[in-house]
Amino acid sequence: MAAKKKHAHLNHKNIPVKAFENLEFLHSPEARTIRMLSELHEPLRRFRKMGVRDTVVFYGSARTPDPETAQKRYRELRKKVGAEKNPSRKLLQTLEYAKINLDMSQYYGDAMQLAYLLTKWSRSLSDGKRFIVCSGGGPGMMEAANRGAKKAGGPSIGLNIELPFEQIPNRYITPELNFEFHYFFMRKFWFAYLAKALVVFPGGFGTLDELFEILTLVQTKKIEKPLSIVIYGSEYWKEVINFDTMVRHHMVSPEDLSLFHFADTPESAFEYLKKQLTKNYL
Numbered sequence: 001m002a003a004k005k006k007h008a009h010l011n012h013k014n015i016p017v018k019a020f021e022n023l024e025f026l027h028s029p030e031a032r033t034i035r036m037l038s039e040l041h042e043p044l045r046r047f048r049k050m051g052v053r054d055t056v057v058f059y060g061s062a063r064t065p066d067p068e069t070a071q072k073r074y075r076e077l078r079k080k081v082g083a084e085k086n087p088s089r090k091l092l093q094t095l096e097y098a099k100i101n102l103d104m105s106q107y108y109g110d111a112m113q114l115a116y117l118l119t120k121w122s123r124s125l126s127d128g129k130r131f132i133v134c135s136g137g138g139p140g141m142m143e144a145a146n147r148g149a150k151k152a153g154g155p156s157i158g159l160n161i162e163l164p165f166e167q168i169p170n171r172y173i174t175p176e177l178n179f180e181f182h183y184f185f186m187r188k189f190w191f192a193y194l195a196k197a198l199v200v201f202p203g204g205f206g207t208l209d210e211l212f213e214i215l216t217l218v219q220t221k222k223i224e225k226p227l228s229i230v231i232y233g234s235e236y237w238k239e240v241i242n243f244d245t246m247v248r249h250h251m252v253s254p255e256d257l258s259l260f261h262f263a264d265t266p267e268s269a270f271e272y273l274k275k276q277l278t279k280n281y282l
Contacts, residue, residue: 035182035183036183036186039181039182039183039186039187040186040189043179043190046176046177046179047177047194049176050155050174050176050177051130052130052132052157052177052194053129053130053194054129054130054131054132054194054196054281055131055132055133055134055157055194055195055196056118056131056132056133056134056195056196056197056198056199056273056277057134057135057191057195057197057198057199058111058114058115058133058134058135058141058142058144058145058199058201059136059141059198059199059200059201059203059207059210059211060107060111060140060141060142060144060145060200060201060202060203060207061104061140061141061201061202061203061204061207062136062138062139062140062141062142062167062206063140063204064101064104064105064107064108064140064141064144064201064202065101065104065105065108065140066105066108066109066143066144067102067105067106067108067109069105070098070101070102070104070105071102071105073098073101073102074095074098074099074101074102077091077094077095077098078095081095104202107141107144107201107202107232107233108140108141108143108144109144110201110232110265110266111141111144111145111148111199111201111232111266112144112145112147112148112151113148113266114145114148114199114232114266114269114270115133115144115145115146115147115148115149115152115156116148116149116151116152117148117152117266117267117270118131118133118149118270118273118274119132119133119148119149119152119153119154119156120152120153120154121270121274122154123152123153123154125282129281129282130154131196131197131277131281132149132154132155132156132157132177133145133146133148133149133154133156133157134156134157134158134159134191134194134195135156135157135158135159135173136158136159136160136161136187137157137158137159137160137161137167137169137170137173137178137179137180138158138160138167138168138169138170139167139168139170141201141202141203142158142170143170143172146158146170146172146173147170147172149172150172150174155174155176155177156172156173156174156177157173157174157177157179158170158173158177158178158179159179159181159187159190159191160178160179160180160181161180161181161182161184161187162180162181162182188210188213191210192214192217192223195227196225196226196227196228196277196280196281197227197228197229197230197273197276197277198214198227198228198229198230199230199232199269199273200229200230200231200232200237201232201233202232202233202236202237208240211231214227214229215229215256215259215260218259219252219256219259226276226280226281228261228272228273228276228277228280229259229260229261230260230261230262230263230269230272230273231260231261231262231263232262232263232264232269233264234262234263234264235264237262243257
């Protein structure tokens with residue numbers, strides 16, 4: 001076994017293998033640029049094969065449960081608390097946590113409905129244009145987006161990422177458009193490159209990172225194409241980020257706040273995106 005590992009460049013007949021068939025080399029630091037290029041060209045090949053040109057990207061938390069699951073969990077815990085004379089502090093905290101999850105689960109439903117409306121509209125377009133829903137491929141808000149697109153009978157994309165903790169692709173992604181990335185920056189490239197619009201639902205560090213990177217690229221005109229950005233859930237986002245304070249301290253210009261649009265219902269977000277996509281791309 002040791003000899004076989006030591007001479008991984010040789011096949012079972014003791015003949016040197018071609019460099020592109022040498023897995024030990026392909027996983028080595030020296031082949032890093034080849035792996036990067038693979039995450040550029042392999043998705044490109046699949047996107048061309050599937051006719052994907054334009055996407056509407058959905059960002060948001062992987063932690064947000066669907067309403068059915070959240071409601072069931074909350075009811076179970078309420079029943080458990082009610083059955084105990086002196087419920088423990090830990091149990092009460094768990095119930096409180098479940099209530100927050102239940103409240104946040106509305107965004108799952110909204111993302112699913114918005115993806116449904118966009119996909120249904122996209123499929124009705126007569127000129128062959130298709131604005132395909134694209135998510136990060138995981139659970140939570142990502143699952144909601146893919147699920148809504150599937151409900152409308154359309155394809156959707158999942159750009160998953162290999163993480164230390166397992167993030168399994170959700171079951172609603174179109175199989176031919178289900179991707180697994182190693183490099184965050186290559187995944188981000190594919191989010192931005194095909195996007196004609198972006199919807200940002202409540203999320204954490206990852207969602208903030210994705211939102212601000214896109215805003216920076218648009219602000220600095222590294223992204224020159226029209227890109228409609230919807231920040232969904234004004235109550236959440238205005239508590240998390242005080243954009244007006246950034247303007248007041250001259251950290252951004254007042255006109256920078258026009259780079260995005262707030263929405264609080266799937267219908268209003270859809271009407272705004274439909275208007276912008278029609279104006280810019282149809």
